[in-house]
Amino acid sequence: MSGDVDPKPGFIRTYVFSTDHKMIAKQYLFLGIFYLLIAGLFAVQIRMQLAHPDAEAPLIGKALWPQTDGKMPPEFYNMLFTMHGSLMVFFAITPIVIGAFGNFVIPLQIGAKDMAFPILNMLSFWVMFIGGIVMAASFFVPHGAATAGWTAYASLSSSSEVTSPILGHGQTFWLLGIAFAGTSSLMGGINYIVTVLNFRCRGMKLLRMPLTTWGLFFTAILNVLWVPVVAAALFMVLVDRLFGTSFFMAGPLASVEGGQPLLYQHLFWGFGHPEVYILILPVWGLVGDLLSVFSRKPAFGYKATVYSMATIVILSQIVWGHHLFTSGMNPLLGHVFVFLTITISVPTSIFFLNWLATLWRGAIRLTEPMLYALGIVFVFCIGGLTGLFNALQALDIYVHDTYFVVGHFHYTLAASVLFGVFAGIHYWFPKMFGRNMNARMAKVHFCLTFIFLNCVFFSMMYVGAGGHMRRISDPTTYTFLKDFQVWNRFMGYSTLALAAAQLLFAWNFFHSLFFGKKAQQNPWQANTLEWSAPTPPPHGNFLSPPKVARGPYEFNSPLSGDRDWLMQDDPAATASDS
Amino acid sequence: MPYPTRASADAHLIDDLFNLAIISTSIAFLIVLAMLTYFVIVGIRRSRGHYTHGTSKQAYIFTALFAIVVFIGLDVNLAYFDQKAYGVVFSRVPEPKNNLVVQVFAKQFEWNFRYAGTDEKFGTDDDIMTVNQLVVPTKTDVILKMQSLDVVHCLFLPSLRMKQDVLPGMTVSLIFQANLTTKAEKERRNDPEWVFEIACAEFCGLNHSDMKGKFLILEKDEYTTWEEEQSIAAADFVAPEVWEHWMDGNSEEKSE
Numbered sequence: 001m002s003g004d005v006d007p008k009p010g011f012i013r014t015y016v017f018s019t020d021h022k023m024i025a026k027q028y029l030f031l032g033i034f035y036l037l038i039a040g041l042f043a044v045q046i047r048m049q050l051a052h053p054d055a056e057a058p059l060i061g062k063a064l065w066p067q068t069d070g071k072m073p074p075e076f077y078n079m080l081f082t083m084h085g086s087l088m089v090f091f092a093i094t095p096i097v098i099g100a101f102g103n104f105v106i107p108l109q110i111g112a113k114d115m116a117f118p119i120l121n122m123l124s125f126w127v128m129f130i131g132g133i134v135m136a137a138s139f140f141v142p143h144g145a146a147t148a149g150w151t152a153y154a155s156l157s158s159s160s161e162v163t164s165p166i167l168g169h170g171q172t173f174w175l176l177g178i179a180f181a182g183t184s185s186l187m188g189g190i191n192y193i194v195t196v197l198n199f200r201c202r203g204m205k206l207l208r209m210p211l212t213t214w215g216l217f218f219t220a221i222l223n224v225l226w227v228p229v230v231a232a233a234l235f236m237v238l239v240d241r242l243f244g245t246s247f248f249m250a251g252p253l254a255s256v257e258g259g260q261p262l263l264y265q266h267l268f269w270g271f272g273h274p275e276v277y278i279l280i281l282p283v284w285g286l287v288g289d290l291l292s293v294f295s296r297k298p299a300f301g302y303k304a305t306v307y308s309m310a311t312i313v314i315l316s317q318i319v320w321g322h323h324l325f326t327s328g329m330n331p332l333l334g335h336v337f338v339f340l341t342i343t344i345s346v347p348t349s350i351f352f353l354n355w356l357a358t359l360w361r362g363a364i365r366l367t368e369p370m371l372y373a374l375g376i377v378f379v380f381c382i383g384g385l386t387g388l389f390n391a392l393q394a395l396d397i398y399v400h401d402t403y404f405v406v407g408h409f410h411y412t413l414a415a416s417v418l419f420g421v422f423a424g425i426h427y428w429f430p431k432m433f434g435r436n437m438n439a440r441m442a443k444v445h446f447c448l449t450f451i452f453l454n455c456v457f458f459s460m461m462y463v464g465a466g467g468h469m470r471r472i473s474d475p476t477t478y479t480f481l482k483d484f485q486v487w488n489r490f491m492g493y494s495t496l497a498l499a500a501a502q503l504l505f506a507w508n509f510f511h512s513l514f515f516g517k518k519a520q521q522n523p524w525q526a527n528t529l530e531w532s533a534p535t536p537p538p539h540g541n542f543l544s545p546p547k548v549a550r551g552p553y554e555f556n557s558p559l560s561g562d563r564d565w566l567m568q569d570d571p572a573a574t575a576s577d578s
Numbered sequence: 579m580p581y582p583t584r585a586s587a588d589a590h591l592i593d594d595l596f597n598l599a600i601i602s603t604s605i606a607f608l609i610v611l612a613m614l615t616y617f618v619i620v621g622i623r624r625s626r627g628h629y630t631h632g633t634s635k636q637a638y639i640f641t642a643l644f645a646i647v648v649f650i651g652l653d654v655n656l657a658y659f660d661q662k663a664y665g666v667v668f669s670r671v672p673e674p675k676n677n678l679v680v681q682v683f684a685k686q687f688e689w690n691f692r693y694a695g696t697d698e699k700f701g702t703d704d705d706i707m708t709v710n711q712l713v714v715p716t717k718t719d720v721i722l723k724m725q726s727l728d729v730v731h732c733l734f735l736p737s738l739r740m741k742q743d744v745l746p747g748m749t750v751s752l753i754f755q756a757n758l759t760t761k762a763e764k765e766r767r768n769d770p771e772w773v774f775e776i777a778c779a780e781f782c783g784l785n786h787s788d789m790k791g792k793f794l795i796l797e798k799d800e801y802t803t804w805e806e807e808q809s810i811a812a813a814d815f816v817a818p819e820v821w822e823h824w825m826d827g828n829s830e831e832k833s834e
Contacts, residue, residue: 075784149781155746156729156783250747252727261730261745297627304633304641326732326779327743328750331668338660342653349648350641356613357637361628364621374618381610385603388653392660394667395595398739401732401779465596466580467736469779472787480582480736480775556629564626 009539017126019118020539021103024125026432028099029425031125031132032092033509036421039087042080044499047456049077051492053474077473078147079170083135085150086174089275090181091132093417097282098185098223099128101424102192102216104432108530108537109213111201111546111569116194124187131180134173143168149471151272154248154264158240175238182227182234189227192220201529201569203548207303208568210528210552214306215285218313222274222281225317230271233264265327269320277316279413280380281309283420284351287373289552290423291355293526294370295362296564298553301354308347315344325396334393341391348384352377363564367524368442372423375450376416383411386461401471404464410457418453422446422505429509430523434536435516441508448501455494463487525565528552532569547571585737585758585774585795591663592739599656606652667739670753672719680712682724684731684744686782687789695809704809710791712776715801716759722752732780735793741779756795 009018018024048058049072056062061070103121107114115121138145148157148171157171196217200209209217236247246259292299299305321329321337355377364370386408390396399405422445429437463484468475475481475488522531529548533541546569560566579600581593681692681700691712695704714720724733726746733752734741742752764772778789796804 074787078781078784078786147783153730153781156781159729250745251725253746260747262748295621295627298630300630301633301637301641304638326741328745328748331664334664335661338657342657343649345653346645346649349645352610353641353644356610356617359614359617359621361624362617362621363624363627364618366618366622374614377614378611381607385607388603388656389596389599392595392599392656394592394660394664395599397668397741398592398596400741401734401781462580467582467734469734469777471781474787477788478775478777478790479771479773483580556627557631558629 017122019114019122021107021115021118021121022432022537022539022541024121025100025102025104027125028095028103028128029432031129032094032096032100032421035087035091035132036096037506039084039092040499040502042084042087044495045072046077046080046084047488047492047495049080049473050475051489053476072473074473075144075147078149078471079139079145081471082146082149082174083139086146086178087135088414089150089279090178091128091135093279093413093421094181094185095128096421097279097417097424098188098216098219099125101212101282101286101428102188102220104428105530106192106195106213106216107199108431108533108541109210109528109552110196110199110204111529111542111548112195112199113540113542115191116199117191120187121191124184124191127180127187128184131177131184134180135177138170138173138177141169141173143170145170146174147171148174151268152234152237153261153268154237154240155250155253155259155261158237158248158264159253172238172241175234175241178234179231182231185223186227186231189220189223192216193224196220201546201548203569204529205548207306208548208551211285211288211299211302211305212282213285214309215282218309219278219281222278222313222316226271226274226278229267230275233267233271237264262324262327262329265324266320269323270317273320273323274316276409276413277312279417280420281312283376283417284309286420286424286427287355287376288351288358289526289528290369290373290427291358291377292553292555293524294365294367294373295359296365296555297358297362298551298555299354300357300360301350302551302553304350305354308350311347312344315340315347319344322391322396325393326400338391338393342388344391345384345388352381368437368439368446369423369427369524371443371446372419372426375446376419376423378450379411379415379419379453382458383408383416386411398467399464401469402464403460403468403470406470407457407460407462407464410460415453415457419449422449425509427524428530429512429516430519431530431533431535431537433513433516434519435512436519436523437512437516438508441504445501445504445508448504449498452494452498452501456491456498459487459491459494522567525563527554527565527567529568532567582736583758583763583774584739585756585763585793586754587757588667588755589737589739591666595656595659595663598659602652602656606648670719670755672721672753676717677719677721678715679721679723680714682722682733682744683727684724684733684778685727686729687778687785689733689776689778689789689791693805693808695812696806697809704812706805706808706812710776711794712791713794713796713801713804714756715798716756716795718798718801719753719755722754723749724752725749729782730780731778731782731789734777734779735774736777737774737793743780759795759797759800760793761797 056070057072239245240247244255246254246256248261248264249259250261288299288305319341321333322341325334426437426442468481468484519535521535529546548568550568552568554566556564557566683690689710691708693706694700695706697704724744726744731744733744738754742750760774764770774793776791776793
């Protein structure tokens with residue numbers, strides 16, 4: 001039970017096998033930052049290869065491939081983009097946004113002492129940790145890590161013969177690593193749902209929960225529904241590889257008839273499309289929270305935002321076909337998926353309306369979390385609108401598997417979610433570690449990241465409009481792509497600058513951990529319950545069980561007196577219904 | 579915009595759609611950006627935010643109206659032109675007398691094309707085979723019947739704005755008509771090295787990056803000459819052992 005608090009746990013129970021949701025959140029955070037760094041370095045190598053396909057790979061080239069004068073072989077390039085995508089999605093974004101923020105924020109924001117199942121919570125982290133080790137280990141098996149792309153399309157991924165000699169055990173390790181990550185997400189998802197539904201403190205009605213918790217709650221629902229689907233698909237790939245079955249094999253390479261590679265694509269994107277909402281929903285919630293706090297104004301259309309999120313949860317599960325317009329799927333199905341996909345822009349446009357209306361007549365405080373939140377509104381607007389291009393059948397067939405798509409999903413996932421990561425870390429760092437990060441350094445980091453990230457991702461969409469395919473290691477061999485080499489160079493150098501800018505964040509983060517200024521209990525003057533807990537919160541979180549009297553965004557309420565904020569559990573003012 | 583050269587009469591529909599999408603989404607983006615910037619700049623000087631409580635009826639009505647405007651003005655509008663373009667570009671009905679069937683066999687990492695030759699029958703001695711080179715006559719409906727011999731590939735013809743996955747175990751078709759010859763484009767560019775290209779767009783393994791070929795568009799009479807020459811030469815051609823068996827099993831396709 002969450003109420004059982006061991007008064008004096010030892011070192012291992014405090015820092016390693018902890019059941020305290022806040023410690024597990026920190027563990028997830030460090031794990032995520034580690035893989036963010038690794039997968040980020042892969043991105044730099046990828047862009048450097050595309051900038052200079054005939055030159056020696058910087059730093060690692062001479063040491064790894066002396067026989068080709070340091071030139072990167074295609075199998076290594078394939079490994080890089082495969083692992084960049086897989087690690088970013090499953091081992092960087094997922095642990096930080098869902099693992100770290102989810103664990104830290106949900107119990108604190110709903111006034112619970114801990115998660116519903118603390119031991120399951122601990123287990124979900126350690127399963128993710130093992131998955132990470134398996135992924136890391138795959139680099140050291142013969143022929144290296146997986147090379148079938150993060151989507152691991154069958155029958156490329158499911159056959160060990162076709163791709164020989166390079167597709168060795170790495171692909172098997174990859175399947176196992178993702179299975180561990182999926183298991184972890186599933187355990188976390190169940191835990192989040194049960195916690196939100198059953199462990200809210202007195203007065204915390206569902207429609208008084210902050211938007212971040214709403215986002216995380218919806219994410220958990222999608223995880224629980226769809227991770228089993230992709231797990232089943234990957235399991236079938238695994239037995240195809242290891243035991244010679246033919247679930248996804250057809251044609252001359254199949255051992256028996258009846259397999260269907262297209263089925264894998266349906267199963268994968270059945271999960272894959274909800275997955276992008278799994279990653280972005282908590283960020284949307286966070287943006288709602290931050291815009292309200294730093295505009296000193298109640299979040300506009302709070303209920304409409306929650307209902308829009310719920311609508312997206314439903315719609316996200318029935319639009320996967322827009323990934324398959326070129327796949328050989330029946331074109332009639334394509335027409336249906338076009339219509340379903342464009343309806344997503346209705347709830348999405350309501351988010352934008354509500355965010356802008358929250359800022360309207362607000363008293364804007366340009367703190368560092370606010371800058372990142374405004375950055376998200378900007379980049380997600382680009383990401384969302386370019387999604388429309390991919391929803392259109394005839395247009396998507398042209399841009400499918402080009403850098404246009406890569407640019408689009410980097411705007412939504414890399415730019416928006418990464419800004420969400422930074423916004424969340426800067427916002428909760430004082431509560432998490434009891435110290436402040438350096439605000440000026442964070443603002444410089446925001447500006448640099450914002451500029452270079454747009455340089456990279458916007459250029460991607462531009463070359464994609466010219467038909468530049470993704471996942472090719474040498475674009476210079478194509479005549480129709482010759483003119484884009486200057487853009488590839490520009491993206492290469494911008495990526496270097498983007499990576500260099502992250503040093504500022506790394507220094508700020510780790511330096512502030514030990515030497516940051518001691519934080520106050522409620523440095524942002526926010527209303528939500530995490531700021532009523534002591535800083536940093538003890539095991540069990542609250543000194544006395546909070547009793548919630550109002551919604552999360554009562555800024556400048558007539559009840560708040562001299563201050564312009566009014567905590568959710570503030571007993572001083574009479575309860576108002578919201 | 580940096581679109582590749584168009585080699586068909588329909589390809590401009592895709593470019594027009596792309597341009598329309600760029601213009602309409604840019605307008606939406608600029609509106610958001612203008613409001614965002616204005617609210618922030620004005621809001622910085624304010625010391626207290628404006629208090630609201632709950633969501634008023636007017637706000638709900640406004641939200642609903644806004645969503646309807648976005649949905650019809652942006653989404654339905656674009657989807658209408660999209661479906662129109664799709665109907666023209668991807669639902670082509672080949673003319674019965676004026677068409678050419680080409681079988682496409684994709685394998686790691688090459689494109690194999692088979693033509694029926696002068697006798698217009700597949701599976702005979704005069705079948706023409708080309709590797710990484712698709713030769714088609716202009717102003718003729720070309721029907722590609724494609725299958726993969728191993729993993730999923732994707733035939734990408736940038737100059738036609740067309741793309742179709744090629745799967746093992748099933749035959750998929752792509753029908754198009756080119757209207758610009760390679761020679762004419764070479765002359766226009768004054769570049770004798772210029773070619774239209776085909777590429778593999780679906781990642782297919784180790785040398786995916788090299789899975790590409792030339793897309794030669796000839797005048798009708800030039801094509802007839804090419805076909806005759808190749809058919810005669812094909813009598814001496816021995817299909818590569820690896821997939822000879824496979825192609826024999828699939829020779830029931832007849833030119834229409």
